[in-house]
Amino acid sequence: MNPSRRKIIVVGSGIAGLIAALELSKQHDVTLVTKHELAESNTRWAQGGIAAVMFPDDSVAEHIADTLRAGAGLCDPEAVSVLCTEGPARIRDLIALGVQFDEHNGELARGLEAAHSHARILHAKGDATGLSIELALVHAVRSSKVNVMEHTFACDLVIECGVLTGMEVLQAGLRRTLSADAVILASGGAGQLYRYTTNPIGATGDGFAMALRAGAQIADAEFYQFHPTALATGDTFLISEAVRGEGAVLVDTHGRRFMQAIHPDAELAPRDVVARGIAMQMAAQNGTPVRLDATVLEQRNGKGFLERRFPSIHRACLARGLDWTIDPIPVTPAAHYWMGGVRTDLHGRTSIPGLFAVGEVACTGVHGANRLASNSLLESLVFAWRCANLLNDDAEWQSERWSGPGPQLASFFQLPSETSVLTRPVSRTALQAIMWDAVGIERNGSTLRAALVQLDSWRATGSDLDSLETANLLAIARVVTAAALARTESRGAHFRVDYPETLEAWHRSLVYSTAAQTTVANELEFSR
Template sequence: MKAYDAIVIGSGAAGLYTALKLPREWRIALLTKENLTLSSSQWAQGGIAAVVEPDDSFRLHYEDTLAAGAGLCEPEAVRVLVEEAPERIRELIALGVEFDRYQGRLAVTLEAAHSRRRILHAADATGRELVRALVEEVRDLGNIRVVEEALAIDLALDGGRCRGVLVDALGVREWYMSPVTVLATGGAGQVFAYTTNPAVATGDGIAMAARAGVALRDLEFVQFHPTALAIDGAPRFLISEAVRGEGGQLVNLAGERFMGRYHPQGELAPRDVVARAIFDQMQSSGATHVLIDLRPIGEATIEQRFPNIAHVCRKFGVDVFSEAVPVAPAAHYWMGGVLTDLDGRTSLPGLFAVGEVASTGVHGANRLASNSLLECLVFAHRIAEAVRSSGISRTAAGIIHFPPAAAQSPVNFELVQRIRNEMPWLVWRTCGIIREADGLRRGLEQLQMWKQQLSGVDATTERATLEVRNLVIAAELLLKSALLRTESRGGHYRSDHPAPDPAWQVHTEIAEGRLFQTPLAVAKIRPTSG
């Protein structure tokens, strides 16, 4: 057993910033599934939204976020997000994050559904620059122990509290114990056949929380990014929203601009609208992609703002200066997650959640572009402040003897590999951009069959089996939530219920296996000490 004052699971922006903001006198374990720099945050291109210009205001950022969220944002959470953003940006600059500047001022760009230019960026690799600066600071601090290639298996529960987590680190399995455990595990893009997420995004935090009976919220809401690179043999590399913000144009294979038929804002419509429009163009023409043309932006701006996009496209045979880029939607971000209050507390005392794994209420049914990195920073800071003021004892409880697991069958690797290959296509077909009841039911039947087949297997012995177990759980929760919500709203579109229903302006919640509706309200979770 290893004891720490706090354990942070995940090394994206949310996990790194949380570890940095916790008290410097605390002994902190930062667990990362692979290495310290591999996360969805590292892949984020667009930037961080914050009010920094005189023609912008908190009110406008607040209203833009609510509008994108399609009636399911929590206003109090959104207010916290936008009003605390400038201070978090100042902290990043002090840490050495090098945002682009123009004539001595922070440079800002426009992205879809924003009414003002407020996206701070570092060319088209903002996530990479942010993670670089945070990693350097983490490595400079003596109180943070980074544990790489560490698989979080399950939460340690005792006396109605989270006491830490069972970890497999380079083949050595141990209980890591702490009075404070923070899930910063990101999303579950790998449940889909097409995703912009890295291979590590297998829903581990959601699945661990579900097994522990922790409350989860709004899991039906997945954001499909409209423009991921669609070339055979290439990863679904993100073609940033900022490309359209700077003037990039979407055209079908006939060379026609089409977004004006779907929304008055055209290419700058909310992401869910653009993704469905592209999907509709693909369905009606039989094409596997549409095109995004960067040439209207101009060569100088492309070179300055999108050098990484130009480089990656060139690597796969597309010259953005002379031709349009093939793109198609891909799963990008999970708006739902582990239910938290405004200080990151979950329904399980001792457990906090931050970043994509959390449901704070800021994103509603559809996340506003570039609010995700901002959410990581704002709520990581609030978790650290809440922990400081809560009176939580720094020392973990005494040694807790957990009962041995029941005897289980050895892993059937052929079964695990078959599920891993087939499940993303099943979820893409039945719970992708367009959903309907019959498909969701068929998908659920298959997922529940796989879940049953895995139930007697020791899924904790190696990474592939553990990830498949987590993916099946995450996918089942996603489809159950999507089947329950009989309307279309934000990132959730039902062809058998194609319009929003005022009666469904509520959250869906899952707790201890029960699925139900809850009214809009910021979660009120009573702080606990101990």
């Protein structure tokens, strides 16, 4: 075997995992592990599109400014610059891989979304952007040398002397250990933390939980974004930001707009603002959902516009007995995207040598306290490519222990150990309910403390897939709740009723790590 070829495991089959696997397979032996089928991921459900500067009337500087503004002061400016500067080239890579973005008059079509100063959102098949990207990349991976392990659950990382050496997986009911020179976590988010989420059932934060148990640094865990508009029909089907970008408006039970009184940009304000505005209005009308009125788009653009522009949403509405071409549709906020995650540098390196993270599971600092619409697919694309090319280009990539620039460990942040006295088995339904009620759109100290006590009283049991996922959710719930309690201010997606102001003293990220629960002979140490 070529001595320069390494064994690399990629966990996850969304855009980040597929891009990383494709790039790495050019030079290394790559195994892609996914707990469902290869084409099943959060990416395939992304409707709105992907943001990039592809038009002469736009600029990278303005995309950077929009991203920084949405991030409420916590974005890493260097990460944002990388995202916006390298984004256009990565879009061209996607096109070369067979992704067919929609066109208008022979040029790329583009849409406007909330908090963007320009129409720069590319979309495919109207509102099936994520699916189009996913299928093109899956085809490329199937045609490559990547070894794909489907229906395989990533259980835990194997760490020796502070360095990652492999991963334990569950396949067909049996555990086995895969050796590796590196593991790249691209396992997505943890929307199943919450009672209402736009994420698929598999979004249980497995990669984050593995990294947490291994002692990796974690950052910005308190910042969970709630998408303003999901259908209030029981299954929270996402209604893309792009619908409001086209001109749809939010109205109360009397048909009156209410966002104009909350923010100058009304329905096109940043997501955290719109989600809170909807939550406030729903509280004022005794929990009744607000309505999204898209009927004006049919009037303005002609009959059939909604079906042509948003075919997936149109079909979803009809399947639920709703005709959004005639009547406003009921919507509610739902958990959508986690800005926090495993702390990385700008090449995906974590605080554990040999462990990398890209996509939603990672925290590069690019989103700050609130993600700009349609920057998530771009982040996954850009940073997965950077991570893969670091490993392809640098023969000594595992030799140094990167611990990141000046971490601020939160000494107040403590999680219960596995030996803590935990009294009752956890119910996933109860877990999701307490997270929605206490650690959702609005938070306060008393309910956060009560939630943490409740979470600490639960234990995870069982060794089947569902039980392992629930155990991961419980670990993540404790992290998110403790971080939300620690941040005594309101910023971006984190809103404290008891601390409603944004404070300069909190103009920083919370970064922390736990004592490793896997076998570590020589733990990495970090100082403030």
